[in-house]
Amino acid sequence: MRRTRVRFAPSPTGPLHMGGVRTALYNYLYAKQKGGDFILRIEDTDSHRFVPGAEEYIMESLKWCGIIPDEGVGVGGPHAPYRQSERRDIYRAYAEQLVKDGFAYYAFDTPEELENARKAEESEGRTFIYNAGTRAAMRNSLTLPAEECEKLLAGTTGWTVRFKMPEDTVVQMEDLIRGKVEVNTSTLDDKVLWKRADELPTYHLANIVDDHLMEITEVIRGEEWLPSLPLHYLLYKAFGWEDSMPRFAHLPLLLKPVGNGKLSKRDGDKMGFPVFPLKWVSPEGEVSRGYREDGYFPDAFVNMLALLGWNPGTEQEIFSMDQLVSEFSLEKVGKSGAKFNPEKAKWFNREYLRMRSDKQLAEAFVPILAKHGIGVSGPEGEQHLLKVVALIKERATFVADFWDIAWYLFVAPTDYDEKDAAKFWKEENIGPALQAAEFVRNFEGPLEKDSIGPALEEYIRENGWPMGKVMNCLRLALTGCGSGLGIADIVCLIGKDEFTRRIDAICSKLGK
RNA sequence: GGUGGGUUCGUAUAACGGCUAGUACUCAAGAUUUUCAUUCUUGCAAUAGGAGUUCGAUUCUCCUACCCACUACCA
Numbered sequence: 071m072r073r074t075r076v077r078f079a080p081s082p083t084g085p086l087h088m089g090g091v092r093t094a095l096y097n098y099l100y101a102k103q104k105g106g107d108f109i110l111r112i113e114d115t116d117s118h119r120f121v122p123g124a125e126e127y128i129m130e131s132l133k134w135c136g137i138i139p140d141e142g143v144g145v146g147g148p149h150a151p152y153r154q155s156e157r158r159d160i161y162r163a164y165a166e167q168l169v170k171d172g173f174a175y176y177a178f179d180t181p182e183e184l185e186n187a188r189k190a191e192e193s194e195g196r197t198f199i200y201n202a203g204t205r206a207a208m209r210n211s212l213t214l215p216a217e218e219c220e221k222l223l224a225g226t227t228g229w230t231v232r233f234k235m236p237e238d239t240v241v242q243m244e245d246l247i248r249g250k251v252e253v254n255t256s257t258l259d260d261k262v263l264w265k266r267a268d269e270l271p272t273y274h275l276a277n278i279v280d281d282h283l284m285e286i287t288e289v290i291r292g293e294e295w296l297p298s299l300p301l302h303y304l305l306y307k308a309f310g311w312e313d314s315m316p317r318f319a320h321l322p323l324l325l326k327p328v329g330n331g332k333l334s335k336r337d338g339d340k341m342g343f344p345v346f347p348l349k350w351v352s353p354e355g356e357v358s359r360g361y362r363e364d365g366y367f368p369d370a371f372v373n374m375l376a377l378l379g380w381n382p383g384t385e386q387e388i389f390s391m392d393q394l395v396s397e398f399s400l401e402k403v404g405k406s407g408a409k410f411n412p413e414k415a416k417w418f419n420r421e422y423l424r425m426r427s428d429k430q431l432a433e434a435f436v437p438i439l440a441k442h443g444i445g446v447s448g449p450e451g452e453q454h455l456l457k458v459v460a461l462i463k464e465r466a467t468f469v470a471d472f473w474d475i476a477w478y479l480f481v482a483p484t485d486y487d488e489k490d491a492a493k494f495w496k497e498e499n500i501g502p503a504l505q506a507a508e509f510v511r512n513f514e515g516p517l518e519k520d521s522i523g524p525a526l527e528e529y530i531r532e533n534g535w536p537m538g539k540v541m542n543c544l545r546l547a548l549t550g551c552g553s554g555l556g557i558a559d560i561v562c563l564i565g566k567d568e569f570t571r572r573i574d575a576i577c578s579k580l581g582k
Numbered sequence: 583g584g585u586g587g588g589u590u591c592g593u594a595u596a597a598c599g600g601c602u603a604g605u606a607c608u609c610a611a612g613a614u615u616u617u618c619a620u621u622c623u624u625g626c627a628a629u630a631g632g633a634g635u636u637c638g639a640u641u642c643u644c645c646u647a648c649c650c651a652c653u654a655c656c657a
Contacts, residue, residue, distance in 0.1 A: 081657045116656050181655075197584060197653065230655050248587070257585045257653085265655045273657050297586055297652040320587085323650070327593080330649060377606095381595055385605055404595080407650060411593050414607050465619045475619085490617095527616075541616035553618035 072314075074106025076288050077142075078132075079277070081113045082124035085350035085358060086131045088410075089292065089324040089333060092375045096321060097290045098137045099376070099398040109284060110142030112153045113277070115270045122353060125153075131347040134368050136391055149284045154276050161271035164279050164309070165231040165264035169211075173308035174263060176211040177232045178222050183209065199259045202237035228267035232260040233274075233301065233308075241300040246288070246319035246400045253300045261301055274298065278305045281316055290319045290400070293407075319400050322379050325409040333410055343412035347371065365468035366415070370422035374415045379408045388421060420467045431459045434469040442473060444480045454563070461559055476555070479563045482572050483550030486580065490552030494542045495580050502535040503543035507573045510561055517566065523558030547576040 078094040080086060086094075101108040110132070112125055129144050141147030151157055168174035177200075179187075184200075187208070191198035198204065205212060210232070211219045222229060239255045263275040271279070281289060299318060306315040326337040335358060338345035348360035361371045369391065376394050377387065380403045389397065423431070432455045436446055439455075446455050462475045486495075509529045515521045530540050542552050548560050548569070561569050 079657095083657070113657065119656060177655090179655095184655085192583095195583065199584090199653080228655070232655095245587095251586075253586065259653080262655050267655065270655095272655070277657090292651090293587070294651055294657090299586095322588080325650080332650075377594070379594090383596075385596080387606065406588050408595090409593060411607070414594065417607055462619095464621085494617095530616085537616050539616085545617065551618095555618085557616070 072285070072287050074101055074104035074287050075109065075285050076101045076106065076290055077109040077111050077281070077284065077286055078137075078139075079111040079113045079280075079291075080128050081116065081119070082121060082128065083116070083119040084121050084124055084352070085346045085348070086124075086128045087333070087335075088345055088347060088361075088375065091131060091135060091137075091347050092324065092378060093290065093292055093321055094132055094137050095135065095372060095375055096380070096398070096400075096403070099394050100288065100290060100400065101140075102395040103398055106287070107140040108137075109147070109149075109286075110139035110144065110152065111280060111284070112143045112155075113273060114153060114155045115273060115276050117155075117268050117270065127348065127350060134347060134362055135372050136368060137372075154280065155270070157276075157280070158270055160283070161264060161275055161279055162269065165271065165275060168233070168263070168308055169231060171308065172234070174231050174233050175260075176219060176223060176229055177260075177262070178209045178211075178214070178219075178227070178229045180227075199257070200232070201235045201256070201259050203256070205234075205260060228265065230262045230266060231264040233263050233305070235260050235301075236304070241303055243299050243303055244317070245296070245299070246290075246317055247322075247403050248296075248320065248405060251296070251299065255300065255304075258300060261298075274301055274305065278302055278309070278311075282306075282309070282311050282314065285314070286316045288319065289316045290321065293320045293323050296320045319403070322404055323407045324378065325407045327410055327412060332407070341412065343415070365470045366419050367422045367426075370419040371415075373422070374418040378410065379404050388425075416467050423466060423469070424463055426463075428456045428459045428463070431463055431469060431472075432456050435459060435472050438470065438473050439480065442477070442480070458563060461555065461563075478549040478554070479560065482568070482575065483548075485550060486546055486576065487551040490542075490546055491580060494539065494546050494552055495576075499536075499539045499543040502530070502533065502540045503547070504573070504577075505533070506530055506535075506540055506544060507547075507569070511566055511570055513566075517562050519556070519558045519562050522561060523556070526558060544573075548572050 076097045078097045080090055080094075098108045110129070112128075114120055114125075125143065132139070139145055141149065142152040165174065169176065187204070188198040200208065207213075212234075214222070235258050236255050241253050241255060243251045243253070245251055261274055262272050264271045299320070303315070306312055324333045325331065326333050327341060333345060335345050338359070344359045344361045344364050346358050346360050347362060349363040350358045350360065352358075362368070372391060372394075373389050376389060376398070380398065382389070382397050383402055432452065435455065439446060446452060458476055458479055459472070462472055465475050466472055506526065506529065510522065510526060513522050513525060515525065527537065530537055541557050544557050545554060545560075546552055548557070548564070554560075564572075
């Protein structure tokens with residue numbers, strides 16, 4: 071029994087999309103559950119698509135999510151380097167070996183020639199496939215005389231090594247999620263494995279070689295790789311590595327919330343939700359929002375992502391990372407694409423916000439208060455903040471909501487909502503409200519909700535005033551609008567002096 | 583077009599071939615509350631269509647439809 075080793079192998083062509091984070095997460099959960107290793111490998115074999123900063127972004131995203139690699143770029147390990155561009159010397163020999171053993175050949179076709187061949191087929195309504203059916207008509211080491219090949223190979227023209235796809239053979243594969251999958255090689259093409267132009271392998275070769283060398287036991291990746299699985303099977307076979315070939319699991323795709331198609335950056339922009347874990351600024355200066363910057367807790371984000379395509383088989387929805395590690399199973403990963411639901415993402419964050427301690431939330435609130443010029447100092451200030459947070463956490467989805475919900479506990483309103491003022495600041499309400507205010511001011515019991523609240527209510531009831539109207543009149547004075555926290559709560563948190571000032575302020579502003 | 587994969591309430595999903603197809607989010611209504619929010623209760627809402635196997639099909643098989651991916655010297 072081999073030690074479980076899985077890898078997450080993103081390409082640094084841009085910011086890591088939340089679907090990629092989910093793939094990393096599933097790999098991580100699988101590895102940790104089996105007591106194995108999670109490896110981060112960077113597949114940067116496409117020199118043209120390299121984007122500066124993308125690799126750092128990937129690492130920071132995983133770190134934020136708590137998906138920590140045991141080995142790989144950024145941490146090192148026995149199979150270093152883990153960046154494929156730094157492993158280029160390794161691949162050429164493997165490509166040559168395949169040629170020598172008859173599983174691959176050199177191809178000299180120029181991009182123009184390939185393009186023409188494709189066009190010719192397309193004009194007849196077919197798709198050009200470079201394989202057993204067509205390779206005899208192309209320029210490669212199978213068709214050209216040996217001397218000419220020698221010459222071309224020595225030249226600087228960009229030739230490639232292509233895999234010699236067997237003719238009309240059914241490849242039988244096993245996917246951990248989908249079961250048996252069969253494909254006939256006649257529909258597959260002779261994939262380029264290695265490029266002379268930049269002396270780099272393509273994904274397929276690098277992937278198989280590295281997975282073999284790094285002793286990967288399970289490959290858990292996105293569904294978009296399923297069509298190339300037969301090629302990968304055949305490569306393992308050609309190398310004679312069948313015995314140690316990893317098992318494969320192809321994850322369903324993450325789909326856009328409405329309509330059809332996979333989740334893309336555009337959807338987030340259009341519908342107002344992040345598609346990336348962290349904020350990303352492209353080299354061109356284009357900004358994409360991130361879950362972190364939008365105020366999501368990493369554990370809430372991870373929890374949400376874990377349930378998008380996987381389910382525990384029970385009705386439990388809230389999982390810590392440790393619980394996910396012990397509960398996760400590939401058997402319970404679904405086969406069909408999962409439409410992402412931004413509302414549910416918010417729900418998860420709301421749940422996690424409530425699970426946070428008042429102390430944690432208060433600490434997170436401090437910087438926001440500071441931004442509004444509110445300082446919190448001393449044990450008294452902290453105690454006060456704790457009380458505020460305890461009161462408002464049930465009403466918020468994000469910590470950033472705190473200010474909108476409770477700003478009036480820190481600063482007095484400067485104006486009053488016109489509609490609410492017209493509704494509540496009426497002659498018949500003002501008198502009772504001012505008397506109620508006077509009652510509050512003279513209240514001699516402890517300034518606590520459970521003490522002053524019932525007393526105030528009783529006072530209003532005794533006088534036969536309409537509770538709602540009087541309370542709303544007071545709320546208008548205290549907050550500037552007709553809805554919000556309970557009056558008793560507000561009084562206790564702003565204190566009698568401030569209470570009095572606000573009552574006086576509205577009287578002078580709105581009259582009376 | 584070709585190849586592969588997929589299809590249960592709007593969404594995420596549950597259901598050894600066997601109860602009235604369950605749960606969560608959303609939405610709606612009601613209760614509670616001084617308002618709003620919370621909370622609680624209730625409700626709306628699904629097996630894509632058609633054959634077949636079976637005593638019995640959401641589940642197994644086939645066909646159709648639709649969706650997705652792949653079809654690069656990208657990953």
